[in-house]
Amino acid sequence: MASAQDTAMGTNHGPKPEDREVPGVLIRLLELADVQLNGSRPWDIQVHDAALYDRVLRQGSLGFGEAYMDNAWDSKRLDETLYKLLSARLNTIKGFGKLRFLGAFLRNFLFNPQSRKRAFQVGEHHYDIGNDVYAAMLDPTMSYSCGYWKDAADLEQAQLAKLRLICDKLELKSGERLLDIGCGWGGLARFAAQNYGVEVTGITVSKEQQRFAQARCVGLPVSIELMDYRDLRGRFDKVVSVGMFEHVGPKNYPAYFATVGRVMVADGLFLLHTIGDYDHPRAPNPWIDKYIFPNGHVPSLQEVSKAIEHDFVLEDWHNFGQDYDATLMAWWKNFDLAWPRFADRYDERFYRMFKFYLNACAGYFRSRQGQLWQLVLSKYGRREIYRSIR
Numbered sequence: 512m513a514s515a516q517d518t519a520m521g522t523n524h525g526p527k528p529e530d531r532e533v534p535g536v537l538i539r540l541l542e543l544a545d546v547q548l549n550g551s552r553p554w555d556i557q558v559h560d561a562a563l564y565d566r567v568l569r570q571g572s573l574g575f576g577e578a579y580m581d582n583a584w585d586s587k588r589l590d591e592t593l594y595k596l597l598s599a600r601l602n603t604i605k606g607f608g609k610l611r612f613l614g615a616f617l618r619n620f621l622f623n624p625q626s627r628k629r630a631f632q633v634g635e636h637h638y639d640i641g642n643d644v645y646a647a648m649l650d651p652t653m654s655y656s657c658g659y660w661k662d663a664a665d666l667e668q669a670q671l672a673k674l675r676l677i678c679d680k681l682e683l684k685s686g687e688r689l690l691d692i693g694c695g696w697g698g699l700a701r702f703a704a705q706n707y708g709v710e711v712t713g714i715t716v717s718k719e720q721q722r723f724a725q726a727r728c729v730g731l732p733v734s735i736e737l738m739d740y741r742d743l744r745g746r747f748d749k750v751v752s753v754g755m756f757e758h759v760g761p762k763n764y765p766a767y768f769a770t771v772g773r774v775m776v777a778d779g780l781f782l783l784h785t786i787g788d789y790d791h792p793r794a795p796n797p798w799i800d801k802y803i804f805p806n807g808h809v810p811s812l813q814e815v816s817k818a819i820e821h822d823f824v825l826e827d828w829h830n831f832g833q834d835y836d837a838t839l840m841a842w843w844k845n846f847d848l849a850w851p852r853f854a855d856r857y858d859e860r861f862y863r864m865f866k867f868y869l870n871a872c873a874g875y876f877r878s879r880q881g882q883l884w885q886l887v888l889s890k891y892g893r894r895e896i897y898r899s900i901r
Contacts, residue, residue, distance in 0.1 A: 693755025
């Protein structure tokens, strides 16, 4: 993904913006979002290559994101530009953008993009690009999910508060066995083992994450396995999954929750931490699917509730999606400050790809299209009363 050959900068030899008339449909759509082309406000789009117009009309959000990577346009406040575009919900306007999303929708309806043989693709494509990049971007806990900013002053405090919140919601007790599905770089596993005295089994589909997590958990009762969740065996008192459910996909929800039910004891608790979409099920964003998280799917409220209603009791549903905005902007600040250390290994197009990714996601949560849910679930066999924690 980061090779010079694969990510060479666009040459921008297309027509100059002043030599090309802007399609009226684009002007009207941008007016709805209060965004102008070559305007004077920080969130206005500065066009460097008029080929941008055709790319957007032909390819929608994919062409828009790729044009940014190729330096065809810019913005002084990229996060605000994308926030305004998302808030205007331009993709819902009748007659615009529907056909471009039809192919992605049918792909997810007819096929299973998150099948067992595809399970490791996202690890290879995104999580394995380099632990040094993520170490520079994330906080010291290496948490790659939304922080909890209720009483936090910085990113590390927000992530430590999130880890503590999860452990307290799970009512972890010394000597219990905790399963961490999608354990990332082992931050939660390490925190829970050190502070709550539990034995942790973490699983990941990323070789780089496994290697890093194993090294940082040496001497603790923590095991980090490279495996698909469908291959899980054993019995656990508590189960947690943070930022992994977005890679499961609706066709696999029955298998996913059946796995949790099979390995969790009768009076156990399961905490599911996932991004959620405010709207009914939609096709994945094509740019995110191609460049960041292949085969991903952000669930809707309806999809989640339907998947759990027969097998689990919903003890708690907590939404703090607006905290993801602050988390993503903190990641972007860290990535941007650290970039000079990586510029000799990753080209400018890679830099612009990550900039677009982090700022677009911040806009997604700022617009409230994106939610962040923590669900606490129990099996019908649990008799103890659950007390919600905030």
